[in-house]
Amino acid sequence: xxxxPLSRRHLLGAGTFGIGALAMPAWARGGAINDSAIRAGFDxxxxxxxxxxxxxxxxxxxxxxxxxxxVNGSVPGPLLRLKEGTSVRxxxxxxxxxxxxxxxxxxxxxFYLDGVPGVSFPGISPGETFTAEFPVRQAGTxxxxxxxxLQEQAGHYGPIVVDPAGPDxxxxxxxxxxxxxxxxxxxxxxxxxxxxxxxxxxxYQQTSWTDDYPLDAGQRLMxxxxxxxxxxxxxxxxxxxxxxxxxxxxxxxxEFAFSPGERVRLRVINGSAMSFFNVRIPGAVMHVVAxxxxxxxxxxxxEFQIGTAETYDIxxxxxxxxxTIVAEAMDRSGMxxxxxxxxxxxxxxxxxxxxxxxxxxADMGMNHGSGAGDMEGMxxxxxxxxxxxxxxxxxxxxxxxxxxxxxxxxSLLPPxxxxxxxxxxxxxNPVDRMGDPGIGLDRVGHRVLTYNDLVSLVRNDDPRTPxxxxxxxxxxxxxxxxxxxxxxxxxxxxxxxxxxxxxERVRVKLVNDTMMAxxxxxxxxxxxxxxxxxxxxxxxxxTVIVQPGGFVxxxxxxxxxxxxxxxxxxxxxxxxxxFQVVSVAEPGGVG
Amino acid sequence: MRTSIFSAFLLGATATPVLAQGHSAHGxxxxxxxxxxxxxxxxxxxxxEDTAEAASAPAVRSDQADHHAMDHGSMxxxxxxxxxxxxxxxxxxxxxxxxxxxxxVDHTAMGHSVSERESALIPILPPPPEAGxxxxxxxxxxxxxxxxxxxxxxxxxxxxxxxxxxLFVDRLEYRSREGEDGYLWDASGWYGGDLDRIWLKSxxxxxxxxxxxxxxxxxxYGRAVSPWFDARVGLRRDLTGPTRTYIDAGxxxxxxxxxxxxxxxxxxxNGDLTARAEVELDQSITQRLILQPRAxxxxxxxxxxxxxxxxxxDTVETGLRLRYEIARELAPYVGVAQEWxxxxxxxxxxxxxxxxxxxxVVVGIRFxx
Numbered sequence: 023x024x025x026x027p028l029s030r031r032h033l034l035g036a037g038t039f040g041i042g043a044l045a046m047p048a049w050a051r052g053g054a055i056n057d058s059a060i061r062a063g064f065d066x067x068x069x070x071x072x073x074x075x076x077x078x079x080x081x082x083x084x085x086x087x088x089x090x091x092x093v094n095g096s097v098p099g100p101l102l103r104l105k106e107g108t109s110v111r112x113x114x115x116x117x118x119x120x121x122x123x124x125x126x127x128x129x130x131x132x133f134y135l136d137g138v139p140g141v142s143f144p145g146i147s148p149g150e151t152f153t154a155e156f157p158v159r160q161a162g163t164x165x166x167x168x169x170x171x172l173q174e175q176a177g178h179y180g181p182i183v184v185d186p187a188g189p190d191x192x193x194x195x196x197x198x199x200x201x202x203x204x205x206x207x208x209x210x211x212x213x214x215x216x217x218x219x220x221x222x223x224x225x226y227q228q229t230s231w232t233d234d235y236p237l238d239a240g241q242r243l244m245x246x247x248x249x250x251x252x253x254x255x256x257x258x259x260x261x262x263x264x265x266x267x268x269x270x271x272x273x274x275x276x277e278f279a280f281s282p283g284e285r286v287r288l289r290v291i292n293g294s295a296m297s298f299f300n301v302r303i304p305g306a307v308m309h310v311v312a313x314x315x316x317x318x319x320x321x322x323x324x325e326f327q328i329g330t331a332e333t334y335d336i337x338x339x340x341x342x343x344x345x346t347i348v349a350e351a352m353d354r355s356g357m358x359x360x361x362x363x364x365x366x367x368x369x370x371x372x373x374x375x376x377x378x379x380x381x382x383x384a385d386m387g388m389n390h391g392s393g394a395g396d397m398e399g400m401x402x403x404x405x406x407x408x409x410x411x412x413x414x415x416x417x418x419x420x421x422x423x424x425x426x427x428x429x430x431x432x433s434l435l436p437p438x439x440x441x442x443x444x445x446x447x448x449x450x451n452p453v454d455r456m457g458d459p460g461i462g463l464d465r466v467g468h469r470v471l472t473y474n475d476l477v478s479l480v481r482n483d484d485p486r487t488p489x490x491x492x493x494x495x496x497x498x499x500x501x502x503x504x505x506x507x508x509x510x511x512x513x514x515x516x517x518x519x520x521x522x523x524x525x526e527r528v529r530v531k532l533v534n535d536t537m538m539a540x541x542x543x544x545x546x547x548x549x550x551x552x553x554x555x556x557x558x559x560x561x562x563x564x565t566v567i568v569q570p571g572g573f574v575x576x577x578x579x580x581x582x583x584x585x586x587x588x589x590x591x592x593x594x595x596x597x598x599x600x601f602q603v604v605s606v607a608e609p610g611g612v613g
Numbered sequence: 614m615r616t617s618i619f620s621a622f623l624l625g626a627t628a629t630p631v632l633a634q635g636h637s638a639h640g641x642x643x644x645x646x647x648x649x650x651x652x653x654x655x656x657x658x659x660x661x662e663d664t665a666e667a668a669s670a671p672a673v674r675s676d677q678a679d680h681h682a683m684d685h686g687s688m689x690x691x692x693x694x695x696x697x698x699x700x701x702x703x704x705x706x707x708x709x710x711x712x713x714x715x716x717x718v719d720h721t722a723m724g725h726s727v728s729e730r731e732s733a734l735i736p737i738l739p740p741p742p743e744a745g746x747x748x749x750x751x752x753x754x755x756x757x758x759x760x761x762x763x764x765x766x767x768x769x770x771x772x773x774x775x776x777x778x779x780l781f782v783d784r785l786e787y788r789s790r791e792g793e794d795g796y797l798w799d800a801s802g803w804y805g806g807d808l809d810r811i812w813l814k815s816x817x818x819x820x821x822x823x824x825x826x827x828x829x830x831x832x833x834y835g836r837a838v839s840p841w842f843d844a845r846v847g848l849r850r851d852l853t854g855p856t857r858t859y860i861d862a863g864x865x866x867x868x869x870x871x872x873x874x875x876x877x878x879x880x881x882x883n884g885d886l887t888a889r890a891e892v893e894l895d896q897s898i899t900q901r902l903i904l905q906p907r908a909x910x911x912x913x914x915x916x917x918x919x920x921x922x923x924x925x926x927d928t929v930e931t932g933l934r935l936r937y938e939i940a941r942e943l944a945p946y947v948g949v950a951q952e953w954x955x956x957x958x959x960x961x962x963x964x965x966x967x968x969x970x971x972x973x974v975v976v977g978i979r980f981x982x
């Protein structure tokens with residue numbers, strides 16, 4: 023029995039120990055932290071009343087400087103450590119000179135405390151303190167972030183860990199938070215403008231005369247004909263981002279201590295604004311034990327892709343002197359790095375960035391044939407045909423005659439979708455891609471997590487078959503950088519929410535008519551992924567990645583009355599219009 | 614004894630192999646989740662058949678957990694017996710399946726068919742009347758409609774109604790040629806949203822001595838008419854020669870194969886009809902070194918002697934520019950441009966003592982912000 027019984031209490035990121043009541047730092051005494059340096063890494067705050075102060079300052083990451091927004095003086099802001107079954111009062115003080123907000127991402131709270139200005143509440147004015155007091159109804163790993171303008175990109179986010187009221191089904195000797203994010207010296211609005219003006223602005227991995235991409239001339243021509251880029255994996259990339267682990271750049275050496283034989287629980291949170299990460303620990307098997315805060319039957323994997331705003335808890339048993347935790351951006355333009363270290367300073371090799379992936383025919387929504395055809399396609403994908411980075415693509419692209427195909431056959435869209443210049447593509451034959459490990463991970467040669475691996479640990483409480491289906495299309499135009507649901511930006515539908523009756527059980531089908539993966543987040547609820555899990559054990563999530571050209575389905579019980587945000591969690595997609603309000607009627611009433 | 618990775622009451626569920634979970638989705642093991650003990654036995658017997666090395670799951674220590682891990686390990690590493698993939702074994706043979714890098718590929722097919730089958734029974738319907746109607750207002754009841762008003766407006770503005778302004782100087786160059794050297798600019802700017810924009814355009818050429826040869830400025834309203842094209846209409850005013858104003862109607866956008874197109878039809882206040890079209894194509898040699906061929910053609914329906922324009926093809930210009938993007942917004946370039954006056958225009962030029970064609974070696978800068 024080599025347990026460290028208290029180690030969970032010493033939950034730490036970046037070697038900063040939890041502080042209950044340390045000497046009061048400057049930010050807590052009041053006043054903005056203007057022009058003072060923002061610390062990297064976070065403290066821990068807990069108790070029944072927690073003060074959070076939003077302020078501005080300068081950040082420096084590996085020698086690069088930029089203005090940032092910090093909460094309690096650090097980026098990420100403090101870890102909120104809560105306890106299921108208790109009540110918590112969160113006092114958010116805004117010392118910025120513009121409005122701010124905090125959204126408790128994944129926590130089930132009354133809608134008016136959910137922290138989305140314009141949907142949940144008016145926002146927190148400069149100088150004002152907003153208090154959110156609510157019962158903590160759940161356990162697990164979550165996070166918080168600003169929902170005002172583009173503040174999240176500037177550093178306004180932090181982790182949440184809720185300890186269960188009873189025993190934790192996951193046993194671990196150490197319990198760490200790994201919050202992945204990104205730093206840029208650019209102002210977030212500058213990034214937004216560059217995206218609007220220059221398609222591919224941040225992408226320095228485009229196809230060129232001198233690239234090494236395994237594309238033949240015909241394939242290159244086909245992409246050109248479609249006016250799309252096979253390398254359009256992430257909009258904002260390592261060309262401006264430094265990827266962060268708990269606020270630290272890869273050269274800054276974030277360490278998590280372990281002793282031989284210990285089991286380490288890592289709560290991986292993707293708190294980035296725009297990045298999908300591929301997470302692995304070379305040499306280790308990671309047991310995925312929770313997704314979006316909800317326990318799942320453990321799945322052993324060697325890599326998993328985590329979309330923006332998702333969380334996964336994993337358990338590993340590190341061996342040797344050190345093991346490297348690698349979180350590679352999905353386009354492989356950079357990585358966040360941390361080390362599981364047996365003693366301070368111990369390091370393992372950091373694997374080089376892998377070759378950037380390419381989008382495929384499947385990402386265009388061009389899977390052919392019926393159900394049987396899909397399966398056939400998967401066999402092809404696995405059998406080593408000459409296509410690189412192929413996911414569920416049925417045929418090598420070179421062999422396809424696409425002459426007669428329209429990439430934008432709008433007759434395939436339901437009448438709920440508004441057709442216009444905001445839609446540059448319609449998935450011709452979208453398929454369920456929840457068995458897909460994510461862009462670039464289909465041929466890595468080891469076991470990668472997919473949504474179909476997730477099975478809820480406990481039986482879900484609503485066994486009803488959904489009474490209706492709601493189909494929502496994710497739409498966009500890469501060239502104009504427009505993003506929307508059903509062809510309508512939020513600015514066009516702000517008075518026309520997605521409506522649910524109270525306690526209604528609905529199957530929602532999200533069809534992705536774009537060539538980018540979108541992490542779609544619904545506030546205030548968990549939904550069950552329709553992933554073929556045993557009856558009653560569909561996994562519950564608050565955010566779901568919809569792969570390009572594919573669809574996902576989830577079952578939602580709309581039992582949290584009020585108005586809720588529903589949006590793509592890629593910050594600049596949301597800001598471009600991929601946002602909606604979901605309105606859940608009051609019990610028994612007409613809203 | 615704390616030997617398993619998860620507490621004992623969970624072990625049954627833990628031990629359910631992913632493959633079995635997939636099967637149960639087909640109704641073969643409907644109760645696998647509750648009867649963890651049975652699964653565990655099933656698991657153990659299966660583990661006995663497997664040949665996977667325990668080393669494939671170094672993080673797991675207990676015997677029971679080892680079984681669980683071995684099973685997964687075998688799936689990941691391809692030691693699976695053909696019989697264990699009976700559900701998906703098709704003509705391609707089970708070995709191909711087991712050679713896949715992850716068993717999840719099988720699941721995709723299973724989950725897919727299951728969800729599709731179930732979904733077929735779920736009707737696509739609008740929300741029931743109990744879902745209510747009208748705009749979202751739940752927060753008004755808590756904070757008051759007045760308090761919510763501003764933030765609600767800001768939310769709509771921020772999520773989709775963003776206005777942008779841009780200034781693009783595509784060409785600003787010195788042109789070296791036989792006779793007198795010259796200079797050229799080609800710039801445009803816009804302000805507006807995603808679909809509606811006000812454009813300002815200007816192009817001009819001059820001599821090194823400072824004289825303007827040709828120059829005009831255009832104000833246009835542009836509206837997106839397709840994902841890639843804007844239709845534009847407005848007014849053009851010449852800055853050289855006889856004062857002249859035109860109605861300008863045109864299109865601008867990105868054609869298949871990534872050609873940048875711009876075409877305009879001009880009707881002057883004197884009733885003259887002329888047209889111009891230009892096409893450019895960016896060819897990336899490296900991520901920053903870009904070769905840009907471009908071509909431009911000017912046409913006229915009738916002679917316009919006072920402007921030196923002859924009916925038919927007026928001028929043709931082709932160019933090849935090699936630029937280096939120091940940043941996306943800032944790229945110096947070198948290149949060559951060849952221009953020809955044709956037909957009547959050539960005659961007008963010669964009559965004025967000018968050459969009908971010219972070769973320019975150009976050096977310039979492209980920038981935008």
